Amino acid sequence: MNDPAKILIVFGTRPEAIKLFPVVAALQADPRFAPVVCVSAQHRQMLDQVLEIAGIVPDHDLDLMKPDQTLDGLTAALLTGLGKVMDQVQPARVIVQGDTATAMAGALAAYYRKVPVDHVEAGLRSYNIYHPWPEEVNRKIIGTIASLHFAPTDVSAKALTDEQIDPARVHVTGNTVIDALHWVSARIAADPALAAGLAELEARFAGKRIIGVTSHRRENFGGGMESIAEAVRQIAARPDVAVIFPVHLNPNVRAVMNGALAGLDNVALIEPLDYPHFARLLSIAEVMLTDSGGVQEEAPALGKPVLVMRETTERPEGVTAGTARLVGTETSVIVTELFNLLDDKAAYEQMARAHNPFGDGQTARRIVELIGNEIGH
Incomplete structure (x- = not known):
């Protein structure tokens, strides 16, 4: 039996936490993996609310939030802070989500160490680098670096293959936000x-x-x-x-x-x-x-x-x-x-009544299976 693969999950904002806690839970439940959670706390208060309801205690907390910090100041702090964590953890893979400064810096720090990056919610494009700003460029940077691209829909998958990304590296998984919404709705039903x-x-x-x-x-x-x-x-x-x-x-x-x-x-x-x-x-x-x-x-x-x-x-x-x-x-x-x-x-x-195109609540399970296939466990 191989040792569990260390997977570093990096996030910093409330939306990232919502969309990644189902993936963290799926990794924790799978003996093939040893997940390590690192938060940047790009959003401190709103992030902590999600961690509490999801029962996640971060292994590393950079606590980088400062009033009125500039994007370049934040990015520099993220890059060096996340780099130190990666040097300590020595992960087999790094997971980032979406399009935040934390996700972009996490992907870049992993790339500098030649650690493969898996991108949850890959392939979203507006084709205007200033709308949304700076998210559009953040996700394009991550898309250039990522090893596995977990696209929520066929449209996002096509955006990636149109950018000459190997179709074998692009997987349509749905969006983990639907997993999270189903989970929290069930929790509320059980405990109003x-x-x-x-x-x-x-x-x-x-x-x-x-x-x-x-x-x-x-x-x-x-x-x-x-x-x-x-x-x-x-x-x-x-x-x-x-x-x-x-x-x-x-x-x-x-x-x-x-x-x-x-x-x-x-x-x-x-x-x-x-x-x-x-x-x-x-x-x-x-x-x-x-x-x-x-x-x-x-x-x-x-x-x-x-x-x-x-x-x-x-x-x-x-x-x-x-x-x-x-x-x-x-x-x-x-x-x-x-x-x-x-x-x-x-x-x-x-x-x-229109059909929701973003998923069926099984996205995290698909993502963990694809990562397992990639590492050969």
Whole structure:
């Protein structure tokens, strides 16, 4: 029997933690592997919430979060910090997810040591290096380095093979976010107290149609964020609507949203939600308004239409399938599109019933099998 292969799983933000905890759990359950978890804590508070609910205690915690740090300062700290961990752990392979600075620096540090990199959620492309920024370039860098590419859909797999990546290295696995959502939904069903923190808002907004909002994209900072805030203000003026808006910790988001929306009767500006409560928000919302990537995948799994407040998306599958619609950041367009869904039952049902293209909840199992095949265990 071979010794278990050391697999270093690197992540730093809340979305990465959500999308990687099913992979960590699958590796931990498989005697062929000795998983080692390293977090950068690029998002400290929001990351820790996911680690707690998932029962993950990191083996290495770089705790790199600093106020107003620059992207180059963060990247330099990540590269050297993750490099030291890799020198200590000596992993057989490194797993990164998505498109963060942590994922990009983790892939680069592994490459410098000639350690193979496995990329979860590979092949997402918007084909505009400034939308989303800096994520589009981060994932292209990882795609150049990766050994195994775990593409969530056929569209993302084709994007990789179009870039001349060996098709034998590209595997369509689905997206682990659906595994995570199924897991946490089952946990909430078994223990409703896990997501009881929204009960007061649910009672306050009883009888109203709840719109869930998230917004944090860097490329929307400034004018885009102000337009989004104005759209939310106009939407909340409808007497039959209530908005629940977990406001991102970034000051560029908070200042705009608090300035425009604080004190409105039909708007609840709340602190960022832990994962069970976010899953609860998805379940009670009629529509999700977002500039997030993950919500475009999660909401359709619960039959909720998504209006994407961005000019481009690297998840065109949702738009093609009809679960998501790009509406940009222009106030009038956001408001018109949302009201259309609220007022046209057929239009709403068409989006709500569209097939979710992002997975079936078995992605982590597929990924672990593919890694096992690769190392010959």
